[in-house]
Amino acid sequence: MISNHSPAELFEKRPTHFIDIILLVGRHKKPLFAGAVVGCVLGIATAYSLPKRYTASAVILPPQPEKTALSGLDALGDGLDLSGALGAKNSNGMFIGLLQSNTLQNLVSKENNLKSYFNANNDQDVSKILEKNVEISTDKKTGFILISVKDRSPAIAATLANSYVKELQVMLGTVAMTDAQQRHVFYENEIKKNQAKLSLDQSQLDSAMRNSGFVSLEGQVTSVIRDTATLQAKIADGEVQLSSLNTYATDENPDVIKLKAKINALKRQLSQLETGNDDVQKSGGDLSAISTGRLVREIKYDESVIDQMRKQLEIAKIDEAKQGAFVQQIDMAVPPIRATSPQKMLVISIALLIGSTLGLVFSLFKTSFSDSEDFREKIGSLRKAWSWK
Template identity: 30%
Template sequence: MAHHTFEQTSSDFQPSADEDGPTLIEQATVLARRWRLIVALTVGAGAAAIGVSYLLPPTYTASTTFLPPQQQQSLTSSALATLGPLAGLAGAAAGIKSPAEQYVSLLQSVNVGDRIIDKFKLQEVYQAKLRSSARQELAENVRFSLGKKDGLISIAVDDESPQRAADIANSYVEELRRLTAELALTEAQQRRAFFEQQLAETRVKLTGAQQALQSSGFSAETLTAEPKAAAETYAKLKAEHTAAEVKLQTLRSYLSDEAVEIKQALSNIAGLQRQLDSLASRRPANSEAESGYIGKYRDFKYQEALFDLFSRQFELAKLDESREGALIQVVDAAAPPDRRSKPRRVRLGLAFGALGFLLICGGLLLIDSLRRGHQDPVSAQRWREFLGAFKG
């Protein structure tokens, strides 16, 4: 009696197949019964995808690879040690790097993209009414990649015409050359542009100081040896003070005030200012004519010393710039591809075949599940209630 009760209790906890749904073997059996249909639809979906791919226009991909400008060791690292405070300016500028990502950003700029669109009339090729639409489609057809190890930049262009794809890829390199020639990107170019501007401004001031000196008159009695030496010393010291301030402005463009270089520059400026104040306090009080002439002479020597410092910096920057050679060196130029890159018919057929296989298997299992549900009285009643809800 106890044994019978145990069996009855055990049977109450054993779920039926209908309650748990079809098992894995039952589902496999459903699919095995329709294997011919599954194979036919799978092959048909793949074949249909391959057939449709023949109706699509072929796409060709052309690519070019080039080496962006490389940062070189500047000649100023040793030659500018004799230029006083301006020597630190070259070292500060040398810390300004132009990573390859910057050149990739230039390639993706609207400046370059619009010139490519105009050159190849891509707005007509893409049948785009708006220039922004042509830009977007061009961006989708062009890919830029940067090698992390070798530093090479690659440009891949997709187009229905193999020749046009190659021409567009090569034109990107030419447009980058044009844009980099207009912009100061490298360290030497930045220094050359900076000192060229400073040199032009100082040349104007030097000419004005010279004219003022000549207009004041000259006499051997007015300019003795001691005032002349004092004026030249003062002018040279003031030029160094100005150069130190220029260096400080440059450092502050990319360093915080807490940086060691900023504090050193401020200390150097303060020391030079103390020397200038000391020389000014020791200057004897001469006649009005003499002090006026010596003041103009001192200003002339100051501009002359500053012009000499900037001239040497400018020449060294030009020399460094010339050493960089060709900024962009093409490793592999783009050539018209002889094979299409899209559509890839085999991959397309396999992908759609796999999709068809999944859909037909899912559909067969769903139909079998609905059939089982209609055979079960409880499930059938639930289906009738569900359908009746829409009628009510």
């Protein structure tokens, strides 16, 4: 025989058996099912009243690292891995950063007149809307980048996803052109400065040789001159690459930090080399010979640097003529047929669970308070107080 205990008494008993829980739910099955029905109805109404949203996706393959003309700078020697800095430009992280940048969002906005479509006041509002509705992700296995756009219109979602790919290609072309132009101008200016310095050094050497005669450089000094010119060329190339990185990366970027450290290391090597060369020349004895030898060294150094700069200028001209990195679109975004949200069954299930729970909790509290004599007296007094009779 099942005892007629109140819900509170059932939970106060220890241990609580599974049959007690079933009994408790069975006694309150009416409010439980009533809450479930109400929750189900409200869930259905909510699921079908929420606006539909569609997701369109485009898949791209970013440009892969390759041996370009500029990557030939690694042949200058150890100490500065410029291809590592260039590799940052070809990494998925960099392309995802470009796709999420305000510049590209503004290009997409202007291309599709999104300010009017979203009824936004300014470009910042459009960017916030795009950040909420556009997801950029990468597949670590394939290296593909997925651009997913959500919108209430399937056609607009597909158009925006494809527009991101189009504007990314335009931006890459602009960045590549700007990079090559920067190097072109830099090397032209450096060649002019070194040619002016070479002309001055040659004039001074002619004057010195008329006074002290011809001076022949030893093999050690010749080697130092060659090494100095090579280091100077590396430093110049590294500074150009750093300037290019700064066009899209901050000072906290790992590649920028790494490149700065390598440039500083090269400068220290150059300083040590020049100091050692001065010591070698000072040990020679004759001050006039030392002065003439230093001028010869400077001339050979200037000629070597100018030669390196001319080679890099030709490389910059070749890169300037290119169209920039090419993004391959693996899958075009097409208007989706089915909406991705709201997920009707999920909404209805949650509403059903909440309704059932609220119905059961309400019934338990009602029963617990109804069994209390003090509670019944207060309810009676409350009715009398608000009665009009």
